[in-house]
Structures are given as C-alpha cells and as structure tokens.
Amino acid sequence: MTELTIYELSQSGRTGVQFPEPDVPLSPLPEAFEREGINLPELSEQDVIRHFTKLSQRNYAIDTGFYPLGSCTMKYNPKINEVVSRLPGFANTHPLQPIVSVQGNLYLMYQLQEWLQEISGFHRVCLTPAAGAHGEFVGALIIKKYHQVNRDPKRVKILIPDSAHGTNPATSSMSGFKVIPLPSDERGNVDIEALKAECDDTLAGLMLTNPNTLGLFEENVVEVIQLVHDAGGLVYGDGANLNALLGILRPGDVGFDIMHFNLHKTFSTPHGGGGPGSGPVGVSQALAEFLPSPIVTIIEEGDEELPPFFGFYYPKHTIGRMKAFYGHFGVHVRAYTYIAMHGPEGLRDIGEKAVLNANYLMTKVMKDYHLPYNRSCMHEFVVEGSWADIPNVHALDISKRLMDYGFHPPTNYFPLIVHEALMIEPTETESKQTLDAFAKALAAIAKEAREDPTKLTGAPFTTPIGRCDEVKAARDLVLCCYIPEE
C-alpha cells in the first residue's frame, strides 16, 4: 500500500490556509527580482491532516511499542514536557529580546547548567550544542585549542577505542586531528598496553565512551585517565550512555576533562524522528574558559527582595560560537522539567532500573544468542545475531523478523567488534512484562531460524512495506517527488 505524495494529492486551485488582504497601501514589487512562480502543492486543510496522519501511522515509535535500539536510549517521553515547552512565555520569546524581558528563560537555562554540573561532576556546562555529534565537535575543538594556548602544537593524535561511539573518528578529523584506534581486551576494556604505547608527547587526547558500546563499564577507567593525563593529554567522555550512570557515578569525579550530554537520550526529550537533539558540554575547571559562547550567568546577585539578574558570559579562550543563538531552548525546557520531577533519588532510580532491565533481559536472551563479553552489563548489551550452524541467517534477518512480532529491532551491525552484532538497550521505563514478551519473541525467532529460516530471511511480512531495494535507491537516486510542470 502506497500513500500518495503531497504533489500527487495536489489539485490546482485548492487552498489550505488563507491570509487576509493587505491592510496597507500597496507598494510596487521589485520587478527585476520577482520570481515567475513557485510550484508548491495545493491541498485543503483536511487533505493535509489526513495525509500526515496516515504517514504517522506508517511509523513505529516509543508511544506505539518497545524500541530497544542500542545506544539510543529510547525511553518514555513524559507528556507534561510537551505541554510546558509550548507555553507562550517560552515558545514566543525572541532570542534577541532585551535580557530584562527574558529572565525566566535565562533562569531556567542557568538552573539546568547547574543541575547538569551536579549530576556529572563537571565544573561548568554550556548548553549551546545542538546534538550529540555537535557536542563532540565542541570537545575536540576544546582539546585542540587547549594545546594551542599551551603552545604545544605537536599534539595531533587522538586515541579512539574500537568500542567507542561511531561519530568519534569523524569528529576528530573534522577538528584536524590524526585518529589512532585502540583495541579492546578480552573483557571489553581498553587494552592498557596498547594505550601505554601511544602515550607520548604527540598525544592530544582520548575519546572514551563509558559505558562503552558493548554496554560495559570500563573497569580500569581511573588508570586509563591517569595514563593519558600523565602523558599531557585530555580525556573526552562521550556521554551518549550516561543513562546508566545517573546517580551511580559522576564522570567528572573520576577525572574526565570534557563530556557531552545527550538531553534527547538521558533526559528524555523526544527524538523527534531524528532530531532536534541537544548536546550540552561539561568541562573541568581548567577548561571552563574554552567553552563555546555564550553561557548563561548571574550578572547581579539577588538579595532577600530581588532575584538574581541573569545574562550572558563569553569565556576568555572560547572556541567560538557553535550555532546561532543559545542552543535548542525548547529542548532545555523539557530536560529541566524532567530533572525537576525526579530529584536525586529519582535520578538514581533511573540509572538502577536501566541497568536492572538490561541485565534481566541479557540473562534471558543469552540462552539462545551468543554473548561475547559475559559479565554484568550496564544499560545495554550486545549479542551475536547469527549461529554457526545456520550460516544463511544474519542479524538483519532477526531484526526484520522482530517487526512481525510487534517490536522495533535493536541496533544491528554495531559495534563493529562483535560479529553480526545485535545491540539491545531496554531502558528503565519498560516493564517486566514487556521484557518477557521481547525475550520470548527472540527465543521463538531462534527456533524458527532452525526450523524454517525463510520466516527470517523473508521477513517482515506484517509491515506496511516489505524489505527495500537499497541498491536501486543509491543507483537511481530519486531524491524528489515528481513535480508536474505548470
């Protein structure tokens, strides 16, 4: 079943939204610049509602079911966040208004910075980065600038463990670093000997994802950080997996110098079908003056009668501006609300239940699927999605078959260090019943793989469309609707 495109639905002469006629005397248009026409679709308001409602029904989402996509932290998104972020006092404020008229916004951002600092153990947080990868970019640029300011330009090397997040290498090269991959040891930790061999005076830093993408806590984290520091390098923490550490460990306490947060993962602001995210960055005291600008600060302290007066601050060695204005404010409002509803015990409860759910599911799933690193996991775990005795069945087939059982598949083929990886992150908001049903589906699929593998290799059978021809998509490259000539 195909849903027509907005251009196929279009009928010449139809209008959705109308505006009033001009209430001012008319001025001539700039003839030399006037465009001939713009071929936008012509739909009624009802056409628009039905079209996009039907499209929405062709999506799987957290609100419709279990979404164990590893490293993406697809937890429930509280509805109150959507209500408060749309309050006119937030949604209808212009970013360039005089600061006296937006003290509410600035207070909220300041308090969110403070809370993120307290949760992570960092000295200062900047909220401007727009997404996790954007925050990573900030981290890499801070490392670069730090060595520049210290007149140490020979530090060009960034170490990235093979269990790190997928964006790290691109981020490093975008910042002008040379990328050196680091292997993992048999327990899934950074290989200490390999690390030591790279700790010389060309080392700029290490990008460490902890827990790593195997869902494992780096057991030697203190030693790893110490080795890099002793060699004069900085340690960047990829905070994508911070959900597992809420109330459990503050990365700043163990010596991380920089870390980004993913508000859309850990603090449950929605993923929006792939954005907007938000990737604030926290740093140690020594790096506070390198943060991107601007940062919200108190300009005048308050007293018994007056609240403090908030404004902006521009750090001395700032790497510069990362985007227009101050970050994804609408996302900040949601994260603030989420933290305010949890408090200290509630945050620790998130970390504990995320880890409890993952270990419970892992124990059930490892009966039928090989678990290459067998120890307690944090918020997620990785199993092999294939069996030596059924060579024609792959992780992708298991993923597609899960759709027929009503589940979103896990992340597949990542991390690269596990053969046919299935990376499963249940999150803390899922119930035991959901986890049991998912484990049962995976067990049934393992059975099907032996008895009738076509049920996997031909899957999915129940979704709006079947498997897609991705080769054709890349070869024929149709990136636009057919737009009829006028």
Added chain:
Amino acid sequence: MFTPHTPQEINEMLKVIGVDKIEDLFQSVPEKYRFPKLDIAAPLSEMEVAAELGEIASANASTDDFISFLGAGAYDHYIPAVVDMLLRRGEFYTAYTPYQPEVSQGTLQAIFEFQSLMSELTGMDVSNASHYDGATATAEAANMAFHIFRGKRKKILVSRTVNPQYRETIRTYMQGQENVQVTGDESDTSFDNDTQQLIDKIDNNTAVVLVQYPDFFGRIIDYTKLVNAAHEQGTLVAFVFNPTALGLLKPPGAFDADIAVGDGQPLGIPLSFGGPYLGIFTTKEKHLRKLAGRLVGETVDDSGNRAYVLTLTAREQHIRREKSTSNICTNQGLMALAATIYLSALGKSGFKQVANLCYQKAHYAADQISSLEGYELAFKETPFFHEFVIKTPKPVNQINLHLQNHWILGGYDLSQDYPELENHMLIAVTEKISKDDIDEFVMALEEVAHD
C-alpha cells in the same frame, strides 16, 4: 513515576539475574565514587512542576505581550493550527532516525517531501534531510566547498552582510583545518560598494564566496555579476537565503548558485528563544557526494511497492569514519516535518500571500518611519524585502527602552556588530503586524525623538 517496577517484580528479576540486590550490579564501578549524593531539588509531582514552569514562563514577556519588530535571523510568523496538531502525534515525535525503513515509512516519506519542497523553493537540484540551523548549514557549506577542492583552495570569502552569528560559526567550524583563511568581511568594507569589493577579492585560491539573500540588512542584491566572476575562477557561490522571501523573489538557483542554505524557522517553527530551528541545505546534483547529512531516496520493496530509504549512506560518518568530511548524523527531523506541513497547508497561494504581506507591510512601515523628522531610511537605492535599516536620531538601545514601555519590541541594534552603524536600527515586519501596530510604532518613535 516513569519506572514501572513493583517490589515483587524487582525481586523476581534479581533472582533470574542471580544477584541479591540492585547495588550488586555495579561492582565494576569504582567503589570510592559509587552512588554519589546529588545536591538537586526534591522531586516535584506533575501538578507542581506544571505550576513551576508556568511561573518561570511568566517571568518572560513574549511576542504575545509585545508588538514585535525584531528579526535579524528569527521571525515572528503566524503558525497555522494544523502544524502543531500534527507535530504532537507521538508516532512522529517519539520515533528515532528511520534506520529500519519497513517501520519508518512515515518519517521517510515526510523527509522525501521536505527535500522536494526545498528543491522547489530554492530552485536547486537537491536538498538533504536538514541541518541544525541556518548558522551551522552555512558553516557546513563553507566546509563542503573546502572539501570539494580537497583542501587545496584555502580561502573562504564571506560577505560582511551575512548574519554576524553565522560568520562566527563558520570560523568556529573551520578552525581545525590547516591554513584556512576565512576573510572578505573586514571592517573597511563599505556597504555602498560591498558586492564589488567582494568580487575583487575572488582569486583562484578561493573555494567559495558566501553571500546572504536578502542580506542581513534586508536588502535584495543582484548577485549575477558576483556569480559570474566567481565561476570564472572556478570558485563556488553559496547563498544564505530567507525562505519567506523566496515566495516572492527569484530563487538562488536562478542565479546559478552552487549551494543554497538558510534557516527554515520562518516556515512554521516557533521563536522558542532561538531553537530548535531548521538548517536547510541544497546544492547542485554534481556535488551530491560531498553533501553532508542524511538523504532519503525513493525505491521499491520486495513486492514492487514504492518505498523510501536513507540512501548514499556511504558518505556518512558511521561508515567513512575519519575519512568523512562532517560528523553530522541526525537531522532536525521534527522541524523539517513542521516546515513540510506548513508549506503543504499554505500551498502555492497561501505562501505567496504571506511573502506579499510581509513585503507590503514592511514598505508601509519604512515609508511612515522615514517621513518622521530625525529618522531616515538607510540604503535608499536598494530594494528590500521585509527588513530594512533606519538611521535613528538617538542610540537604538535608548529608543528600544522607551518602546518597551509601550509594549513594543524595537528593532535590532546594528552597532553591536557594525561600529560605523551607530544609531542604525534593523526593523523586521511580518504578516502578523497590522497597520494599526505600525502606526502605533511610528507614533512611539516620534515621541522618543522629542523626549
């Protein structure tokens, strides 16, 4: 609250795992640092948090309270109800990146339609699935041009009338690349002759020239000569456009631009104190493989049904890793959806109407203000769209303080970025502003001149 576990379930789960208590699962976390005490306010119920957020929001004054003439990169347009009603569907906003096309056709088709609308709007061959905002899309345009020449052309020319925050962002993005020179916006540029001055700086070491259309002062500039001069040197040209203006004006594609980027906030996205907005990124087909960010393509499924998938992923960071030119992995999915719904709902006639209303009201406002004693329209000879510059009899911040007392949000103080434009106010007018609003603004301006 959002964790559903009953005490009995927790015990059953621990038993299956084979540990006594939850704390036992954290043995690998160094004991010294385990379970820190967090100094965070006690939790609030939903009812309490709703009240608290209401109170914080009420400490702001919004464009519901003010008549706003403030633009400079963010614009207060009317958003039809249909946009937000659809954005609130959980199937859209609680989904993630459409990695699995069989269960993500809604998001994929919406992005495909977004790409189509952006190509049509800009007159460019292809659009990606979007970037974070206009500033980062502009920086990525500079970055892409730099990589198209494999880093061999070291000069990036940027007009001084590109949004100052966008120019800062370009410099942040490019600082990691060796010997890159971002230049062209020196403070000796005169605004009467700036396009020619930029043309004079183009040479065969220039990767790209970035210009804004309409420019930061709202002026509509004919870049035909600049594009020709650039192409003669093999240099690319990137346009930073305002999407509303393209309802009325010749698109960047008609000038033979190589890249066209802009902020899609005016297309149905609330001001929201500066974000989240929408980075639009379009280019010529021949540069497709250097284009950063996601792309959706049409294909068929195993039964021959039309279907949509993420395509050309081999360009992207998770496959090319350190060889990729950008690390962007998400797009601005929900904001791209907002723009798609907005343009679908307004359609051909509604969108043109909005552009025309902005143009007409801005021109009425400019006429009225410049007829006041002490106020003068700057750049008189150049046509403008919905923003214009007024030379004021007093410092802009003084005038704006006075306007605030009338619940009017005055224009942007250009002296912040352009020292020679002291007493120059950048004024934006959208379709939301009525003739009465403008007349009130004019009266208040007259009053403050005589204060």
